[in-house]
Amino acid sequence: MTSTNSFTTIDVALGQRSYPVWIGRGLLGDAARWHTALRGRHVLVLSNTTVAPLYLDRVAQGLEGIHWSSFLLDDGEAHKSFANVGRALEALGQLGATRDACVIALGGGVVGDLAGFTAACWMRGIDFIQMPTTLLAMVDSSVGGKTGVNLPAGKNLVGAFHQPRAVVADIDTLATLPDREYRAGLAEVIKGAAIGDEPFFAWLETHADALAARDDATLIEAIARKVRYKAGVVARDETEQGERALLNLGHTFGHALETAGHYTTLLHGEGVAVGMLLAARLSERLRMSEAADTERLQRLLETVGLPVAVPAGFDAQQLLALMRLDKKNTAGMLRLILWRGIGRAEIVAGVNEADVLTVLEAAL
Known part of the structure; x- marks a missing residue:
């Protein structure tokens, strides 16, 4: 783990697939940092109707020069569904996303799980970046590569292990957390x-x-x-x-x-x-x-x-x-x-x- 006055970096060491978890303030606006995790020219920002009005513009400022679009879920665990995975995949198709595209998960655990599963499915696996905006997502679901969706029979019964390229845990987002x-x-x-x-x-x-x-x-x-x-x-x-x-x-x-x-x-x-x-x-x-x-x-x-x-x-x-x-x-x-x-x-x-x-x- 390394630290500076403004942020802490913890590395998830998985050999060649290792990735950083950045924890600190002002990180969503620090595009020079997280932009290094983008490898292609297509980005889908997956968020929800509660988080996007607060923070999507901040992320968008770091996507200048990239072909990007957003896909928004309604807020809540009930929306972590196959139906919404299908809609997110359609959004990637409309974007023209290629195999070097990236999905950015801007939100809590529901957004992160569904975004990661969508990224795992598109063209058998593309990059994604976790930008957790809840404390629970920062300390747990954004780290480790577990993705999934719910079924009526139970929670997270369908999913995949798909590690993110980076985790951007901006503590500023917790100010709006109920x-x-x-x-x-x-x-x-x-x-x-x-x-x-x-x-x-x-x-x-x-x-x-x-x-x-x-x-x-x-x-x-x-x-x-x-x-x-x-x-x-x-x-x-x-x-x-x-x-x-x-x-x-x-x-x-x-x-x-x-x-x-x-x-x-x-x-x-x-x-x-x-x-x-x-x-x-x-x-x-x-x-x-x-x-x-x-x-x-x-x-x-x-x-x-x-x-x-x-x-x-x-x-x-x-x-x-x-x-x-x-x-x-x-x-x-x-x-x-x-x-x-x-x-x-x-x-x-x-x-x-x-x-x-x-x-x-x-x-x-």
């Missing part, structure tokens, strides 16, 4: 510490109030530490054959909650927060961890303003059925990310559904 979206991003920061970095978790406990208040220096430090941790995991296990699966702590529960709520009840980060706590309670039930670890996690989530309870109206049997569709499962058996305490997550295969159901029913 409080609920900001807190949802903190869930992914906490998740990284809970998985494999107990000292970082302790640091977050100490700095929770400053993070909740969006203190600049604390926020940039938290983003950099989380991205550095994820970059290391991705470098060691790009296509999730082992260690990278640990990054899904809380996701099997969380995705089931999001899907059951039709992507309108909980934001992704909120689902992860509740899901992590359910995973901790299951770990405790299986005698893998102590109640004190669960309590520390719950206190930290509550301090930064994240939900810790399953919303009313959910059904335990429905949630379990959705969990059976999780991509980590093998041979028809649940394969979950649990822990042996803070900073010690592990993959657990063959989890007894009766134990999962007991935890879900208790939460409801």
Whole structure:
């Protein structure tokens, strides 16, 4: 990792396909920096109807002399669909995009996932650049090359590993981020510490109030530490054959909650927060961890303003059925990310559904 007074650079080291993650202020307007990641003369900026009015003009100023157009989604998880992938591909066709074209993802996780999947599909794979505008996307979904779209049966069931050419995390964009979206991003920061970095978790406990208040220096430090941790995991296990699966702590529960709520009840980060706590309670039930670890996690989530309870109206049997569709499962058996305490997550295969159901029913 390198730093200057204005930005931090963290490299995701994947051999010849390595790429930088730039974190700092004013980066969307620093076209001289991110323009180096463009190799061709066609660019499609994929954004949404909330973000584009705020930041598209800033990006457009850096695209002078390039043939470019924009494609806008409506805002929300429900729009991460095959239908919109088809429309984005049509937009690339209308642009006349060739194999050296680039898709720029300007927005949060939904935009980044769909833009990356679109880029992976066009002519069997073209470049894309992540320009995340939410905290959650900056610390998680923009880094690592996971792309995908949702189906009615579940979240992210279709996708591809397709690494970006660069990630441009401009902290200025967080000024327009609603409080609920900001807190949802903190869930992914906490998740990284809970998985494999107990000292970082302790640091977050100490700095929770400053993070909740969006203190600049604390926020940039938290983003950099989380991205550095994820970059290391991705470098060691790009296509999730082992260690990278640990990054899904809380996701099997969380995705089931999001899907059951039709992507309108909980934001992704909120689902992860509740899901992590359910995973901790299951770990405790299986005698893998102590109640004190669960309590520390719950206190930290509550301090930064994240939900810790399953919303009313959910059904335990429905949630379990959705969990059976999780991509980590093998041979028809649940394969979950649990822990042996803070900073010690592990993959657990063959989890007894009766134990999962007991935890879900208790939460409801």
